[in-house]
Amino acid sequence: MAVITDEPKAGFRLGMLIYDTRYRSITIQIVVLFLVMAGAAWLIDNLLRNLAVLGRGIDFSFLGNRAGYDINQSLVEYTNDSTHARATLVGILNTLLVAFLGCVAATVVGVLAGVLRLSKNWVVARLMTVYVEIFRNVPLLLWILIIYAVFTEALPAPNAFRGENATSTMVMFDSVAFTNRYTAIPWVMFDNSLGWLALGPLWLNLDLAAIIGALVGGFLINRAIVRRATKIQEATGERPTTWWQSILALFGPIIAVFLLLGTHVDAPSLQGFNFTGGLQVSNSLVALWLALTLYTAAYIAEIVRSGINAISRGQSEAAFALGLRPGRTMNLVILPQALRVIIPPLISQYLNLTKNSSLAIAVGYMDLRGTLGGITLNQTGRGLEAMMLLMLIYLIISLVISGAMNIYNNSVRLKER
Amino acid sequence: MKATSATFVRNEMLAPSAPPSTEAGPIKWMRENLFSSPLNIVLTVLGVGAVVYIVMHIAPWMLRGVWVAGTLSECREIIQARYGEGVTGACWALIRDRWQQYLFGFYPSELYWRPVLAFVLMLAAIAPVLFDALPRRVLWFTLVYPAVGFWLLWGGTVWVPVMALAGFVISYVAAKIVQPIAGTILATIAAVLTPVLWWLFLAGPAADAAQSVIPIALEGVRSREFGGFILAFTIGFTGIAFSLPLGVMLALGRQSDMFIVNKLSVGFIEFIRGVPLITLLFTASLLLNYFLPPGTDFDIILRVIIMVVLFAAAYIAEVVRGGLAALPRGQYEAADALGLDYWKAQRLIIMPQALKISIPGIVSTFIGLFKDTTLVVFVGLLDPLKGITDAVRASTDWKGVYWEPYIFVGAIFFVFCFGMSRYSMYLERKLKTDHR
Incomplete structure (x- = not known):
């Protein structure tokens, strides 16, 4: 005999919102959303009331006004007659400059230090351990201040390089001079410079554009040559000789561009009491760059070390058993796997370096925080707008860097099927 | 005829001869490690x-x-x-001349015993957290310590921290009363709601009333007088204590299936991680007043602590998320199979393992937080590194001194940060359960 049970009671009871797991998550989400919205509403209400008390609204038109202050280093044309927006752009470029230089140098130093720390050489391994521990356990601000103090206090004035028995000498084959005001380095000059191309608010340096174009073009041509060779190899079994084509494609365009531009290297030389020629890099940039580099490199060294350590010995043993030479073992077996471990934390170190570059305030380097978040903010009194813009720009920079690096990360990631 | 021959059999081993001088001792070590x-x-x-x-x-x-x-x-x-x-x-x-300033800033010198006592009590409070060989009952003191430390450092009436602590007692009592009457859910709501109402509306008048009945108070010290290492420690340790729970909550939010909770956590974490701490500190010092009811004045150290906590919590959330992601799926499924609800599963199965994996990351976030306390100089507080050093250098006696203060402050930071990283290694070794 069939047992007839009651149908489960259809319909909805209020208690189910809390006790039924199907609905509970919706309840929780609605409550959270309500609380967050209420909090945001409270903040915005306060903001509007405060602004009303002060008698002003949110207004970004100050960006179009004349800035009226000088910036000691700018990558684009800037005078104190330019607008605040232009000053902001100068700040962004200065931030990006020191961040880029820092990332490149920190990677080089960090990888070197990380590999040396794994070295069997006792002295070198210990030395690198000491370096890493000292730099990681002391605030970055201290390194910036110390290195800046070294530059401003311990280095000679430019006129110390003068005369028969000068107290100071230039280094690196008489090409670089460290002084207490700036660092003079050799710089490439173009006799037939193409000048600047104005594209609305942005100015394009045509020399730089030509060089980049030549490099990218050469790279693309080279890739086409290699592809064609691979295709021929797959069809016929024989690979045509391409090395001279590759060299021509890679270096031909860039050399041609350099020749056309009339490139020569201009070394700094002492004229009177100061150096002329070459490029004079402000000490605030050099000190900030060095401090960021050394500090971040200590972290990168640890990342590289742990990345290489993460690869089990069996991998290299298996590669040797297959008859691969040590160099190829490193290139084909160890590095591809180690990179997968290294890249994600490396990205966050690049991001940290970029964000830490805002400590430029300690040495008076005019980065984004110094222009938009510093003088512009103080002159216009538009704290709210300037800080919002500042945060937005930093956020965009961070997201772009992490986005770009994530694309690379995906390309080296373990392809699981 | 029998041949007699005496065979000689040696019945003890020859002593091994010493290895060649180049294959032993320091020379061998040097050849292998330095000149291979x-x-x-x-x-x-x-x-x-x-x-x-x-x-x-x-x-x-x-x-x-x-x-x-x-x-x-x-x-x-x-x-x-x-x-x-x-x-x-x-x-x-x-x-030798200025160490008091480096340690205490402009804290009134006759009250130095208070930060010192607060520091010693802090060590006592964190000891049972760090080393589980100590008796567990001491943890009660750890829970009360924030109020004690606050009272010792800032002074004022004792009833403010007492009433603040009373909020937690009220929460507990409310939960206990409501639980048998109305069930767990309402008890939880009561446990959250009552202390909030207490702190918002009743705690202040209650503290005033208690103070007028039984006046117990220490001389008040204003936040502007804080400086040097007590400032760094106040910010650093409060930040560490509060950022870990917040970070864990954010990590759980980011791992959550609930769409809104997930997106809110992601947005918060990515925003905080995308901007430099300095901009957050500037926001705290310049802009926070815009977002509070007109006329509120908010203690600057408290603002900085809030920003530092939010900043570190976002980083800890990412570290803990890594730990959560590294746990095998089977652990979650096993917890479900045992019939544990979400919070029990987190507390008993998931978190102990996930936090263990994330220890190195968490501790290095803490180290970063402690080092970042030096950035408060940019919002006008006297941190030991630049704030105090500039103040010292401004005096005619010590104008032109450069390296010594940096070396001194750097050495102290090094000792504490290095100590933290060593402790994390010790903890990792202690908690290691695999048999590799």
Whole structure:
């Protein structure tokens, strides 16, 4: 005999919102959303009331006004007659400059230090351990201040390089001079410079554009040559000789561009009491760059070390058993796997370096925080707008860097099927 | 005829002869570790050269240092008199002269016992958290310590921290009362709601009333008088204590299936991680008043602590998320199979393992937080590194001194940060359960 049970009671009871797991998550989400919205509403209400008390609204038109202050280093044309927006752009470029230089140098130093720390050489391994521990356990601000103090206090004035028995000498084959005001380095000059191309608010340096174009073009041509060779190899079994084509494609365009531009290297030389020629890099940039580099490199060294350590010995043993030479073992077996471990934390170190570059305030380097978040903010009194813009720009920079690096990360990631 | 031959059989072993001198002792060690290949020889020479160069340049300067002097010029005169014209040396007398300022900032000197006591009690409070060999009952003191530390550092009436603590007691009592009547859910709501209402509306008047009945108060100290290492420790340790729970909650939010909770957590974490701490601190000092009801004035140290907590919590959330993601799926499924609800599963199964995996990351976030306390100088607080040093340098006595304060402050930071990283290694070793 069939047992007839009651149908489960259809319909909805209020208690189910809390006790039924199907609905509970919706309840929780609605409550959270309500609380967050209420909090945001409270903040915005306060903001509007405060602004009303002060008698002003949110207004970004100050960006179009004349800035009226000088910036000691700018990558684009800037005078104190330019607008605040232009000053902001100068700040962004200065931030990006020191961040880029820092990332490149920190990677080089960090990888070197990380590999040396794994070295069997006792002295070198210990030395690198000491370096890493000292730099990681002391605030970055201290390194910036110390290195800046070294530059401003311990280095000679430019006129110390003068005369028969000068107290100071230039280094690196008489090409670089460290002084207490700036660092003079050799710089490439173009006799037939193409000048600047104005594209609305942005100015394009045509020399730089030509060089980049030549490099990218050469790279693309080279890739086409290699592809064609691979295709021929797959069809016929024989690979045509391409090395001279590759060299021509890679270096031909860039050399041609350099020749056309009339490139020569201009070394700094002492004229009177100061150096002329070459490029004079402000000490605030050099000190900030060095401090960021050394500090971040200590972290990168640890990342590289742990990345290489993460690869089990069996991998290299298996590669040797297959008859691969040590160099190829490193290139084909160890590095591809180690990179997968290294890249994600490396990205966050690049991001940290970029964000830490805002400590430029300690040495008076005019980065984004110094222009938009510093003088512009103080002159216009538009704290709210300037800080919002500042945060937005930093956020965009961070997201772009992490986005770009994530694309690379995906390309080296373990392809699981 | 029987041949007689005496065979000689040796029945004890010969003593092993000593290894060649190049294969034993320091020489072998040096051959293996320092001079095993041409590259290694070059590296060794370069390494030793670097060490010698650095030591030769710094050690004499440090050793020539003067410990007893009143001013920088006096220091220099002593060094000149001792070692001859043109010789430089460190002037450690600065630290001897100004160490109180480096440790306490402009905290009133007759009240120095209070931060010292607060520091000692803090060590007592964190000891049972760090080392589980200590009796568990001490943890009660750890829970009460924030109020004690607050009262000792800032002073004022004792009833403010007492009433703040009372909020937690009220929460507990409310939960206990409501639980048998109305069930767990309402009890939880009561446990959250009652203390909030208490703190918002009743705690202040209650503290005033209690103070007028039984006046117990310490002399108040304003936040502007804080400076040096008590500032760094106040911000650093409060930040560490509060950012871990917040970070764990954010990590759970980011791992959650609930769409809104997930997106809110992601947005918060990515925003905080995308901007420099300095901009958040500026926001705290310049803009926070815009977002609070007109006329509120908010303690600057508290603002900075809130920002530092939010900043560190976002980083900890990412570290813990890594730990959560590294757990095998089976752990979650096993917890479900045992019939544990979400919070029980997190507390008993998931978190112990996930946090164990994330220890190195969490501790290095803490170290970063402690180092970042030096950035408060940019919002006008006197951090030990730049704030106090600039203040000291502004006096005529110590104008022109550069390296000594940096070395001193750097050394103290190094000791604490290095200690933290060593502790995390110890903890990792202790909690290691695999048999590799």
